[in-house]
Amino acid sequence: MLAAPLACAHPAAAQDATSLKKDMVGQWELSTTERSKTCVVTLKGDAAPQGFKLELEPGCANALPFAKDIATWNVxxxxxxxxxxxxxxxxxxxxxxxxxxxxxxxxxxxxxxLQNLAAARSLAKSMDQMIGDWAMVRSSGQMICGLTLTNTDAGQDNFQVFLKPKCDPMVTAFAPKRWRLEHGQMLLMSDKGETWQFEADDNAQWRLVPDSTDPLLMMRQ
Structure with missing residues (x-):
C-alpha cells in the first residue's frame, strides 16, 4: 500500500524541474552583487551534451573570468x-x-x-535616476536636510550616501551612511542598524513609511 504514494512523488518532482527549465529559457544578466561586472547569458531550450545550449556575449570572460569555462546549462x-x-x-x-x-x-x-535581463536593466535605470542631490522636507515645505545619493559601492548591494551641513538633529542622530532600492522602496541605513523606508509618490518625491501626521518627504534638488 505504501508503493503508490512513493511512485506519485516522481512525476511531481519532474514537473517542477521541467517548469523551471522552461522558465529559464531567455536572456539573463550574470553579475557581481553590486553589478560592477556584468555578462549577458542567453539560455536556450536546445539540447546539448550534458544539458542545454547557451550563448555568452563577447567580453564575458573579461568581466567574469570563470565564464570562459561555461559551456552549457541545466537544472x-x-x-x-x-x-x-x-x-x-x-x-x-x-x-x-x-x-x-x-x-x-x-x-x-x-x-x-543571475537575474532576468530586462528586470536588471530596469533596476539599473532606476538606480541611475536616483543618483544626485536630494532634500528631506516636511509636509509644510520646510527643508530639514540635504543629502547626496551616490553610486559608490558600500557593500551588500548598498551605496554610499552623504549628509550636507546643517541637518536637523533628528537626521544627524540617524546618520544614514548607505542606501539602496528594494522592492520599489528607497532604503536609507545607518551604521547602528536603523533603516528608514521611503515609498515613491511620484518620480521626484518619496514619502517616509509608515506615514505620520507630519510626513517626511525626499525630493530631488
Missing amino acids: KGLDIVRLQDTSGQPVIDFTEVESGIFEGVRQNEGVYI
Missing part, C-alpha cells in the same frame, strides 16, 4: 540552475532567492547574481 534537483563546463561539472550553481533573481557562490570568490 539539477528541483531548483538548482547550473552553469556547467563541457563535462557537465558545475562552474556555478544558482538557487532562486527572489522572483526572477538567483544567487550563486564560488568558493574564495564570493556571491554572484
